[in-house]
Amino acid sequence: MTLIDQYLAAVAAQLPRDKREDITAELRDALMERVEAREEELGRSMTEAETEGLLREFGHPLTVAARYRGGAEYLIGPELFPYWWFAVKAALLILGVVVLIGAVASVVIGEADIPDAIADIWRGLLNGGVMIVGAAAVAGFIIERQPNKPEFMTEWRVKDLEVFRVWSLNGDGLKETLGAASAGAAPVRKDRKGGVVAGALWHVAWFGVFLLWWVGAFELGGLNPQQLLAAFGSMFPGVDYGEALSGLVRPLYWPVIAYCLARIALELVRAAAPGAVRPAALGDLIMAFVGAGFLYWIWTQSALAPAAQIDSLGGLVDRTVDLFQGRFDLAHVLVLILIFNAMDIMGRVFGALRRLSTGRA
Structure with a gap:
């Protein structure tokens, strides 16, 4: 097998079966034309090293095959990315608040001292953040490869955009920038507090963070659900309800997981088809x-x-x-x-x- 044959075999392995033969034949013709032109220029047959150099110029098999494969060639495309990033920021914000509250609570109830609580905050942010970004990347990968774009990318309405302005970190000077242009304009009636899509993404973020904590991806103040409920129950004078509260986790473990997954799925459907x-x-x-x-x-x-x-x-x-x-x-x-x-x-x-x-x- 020649170098060109090996090269074309590597390209063909990345191509759809129904198009493989035609594309490989087209590439072979293009390569042979280059070889003939180069040999005519040299006045002799090309050496193996020269042939390999020509193939490098033509492109890596993965890159060449990508030109013919069609479909998305990125994890999350530029149109979907702003929505994806908004949801990730919401989830990370919720994670930060929840982890901080958990750390403070662990100090108040005497389960941890301040240095341990700070260490728990960093562990919770790191573990939870990695899980959130990873889960969001998987969701974005799946959405990006759907045959039709979700409605929230094509059927959005201007009156639903307020939430994106409110949560922007780059909103300084907007009043001054828009003041002159909007002077004298009729006020816009606000019949909704926020867009359907933004609200759905916030719910996805909240239930996603809670689910990650429930299954043990990170802890609140160094406490898992069972430990947190036990600590809460032990705070009441008289009868120690810690065992009764912590006992709720086992029978509710899988039902809560199923409920959170169902809520996340419902909110994703709402975001994808707000109409x-x-x-x-x-x-x-x-x-x-x-x-x-x-x-x-x-x-x-x-x-x-x-x-x-x-x-x-x-x-x-x-x-x-x-x-x-x-x-x-x-x-x-x-x-x-x-x-x-x-x-x-x-x-x-x-x-x-x-x-x-x-x-x-």
Whole structure:
């Protein structure tokens, strides 16, 4: 096998099977024309070293094959990159806040001293940051290679762009820059707090960071979920609820993973097709009912059920009144969590029903 044959075999191995024969024949013709021209110039046959030099000039087999393969030739393309970078920044910001809060909490509850907490912050940022960027790179790689661009790249609306201005780190002087041009212009009615895509990306970032912590990719203040719940339970005087709280992790481990993955998938669909309001609303409704199921299990079947049990509406009112009077044992804190979660679930249900009925985000 000649050098040219070896070269063309390396190129052919990178090409689609249905185009391999035609492209290889085309490349062979081009190479032979160059060889003939060079030999005519030299007045003799080319040596092996000269042939190899000519092939180097022609290009590496991977580079040559890439010209014919078609499709994306980069991990994340220039059109997708700004959206990808926005989501990564959001996730890294959430990670930083969460890790910092966890470190402070570990110091407050006596699980770590300040030097250990600082070391935990760096470990959490490093481990969590690597996981976030890696997961985002995989997601960007998949999106980049879809046959059709997502709607958020082609069907965006100007009124959804406010969030990108607010979260820009380069917004200094915008009022002065735009002031003269916008003087006297009619104010724009703001009927939304932020774009659908930006909100979806923020939710992806939040659930992604939480999921990474839940599966042990990084720790909060040096504490994994089981340790953190145990430390929280031991803070209450009288009865040590650490074992009961930490016991929630094992039965909830896989359900929480499944829930987070479902929420991330739902938000990615919402970001990819912001105009598909009703399908996304149906997903929101399902997720709200799943959240209600989690809440019901914790309050009736889990190890916390005895402490969280409320026998009547009057009992709920009594515990709520006790909260305002400064009683913060675990039973009363659980009632506060129950109230906030129930209100959140009801709000999500009503919001999803409204979007289902109106078709408007």
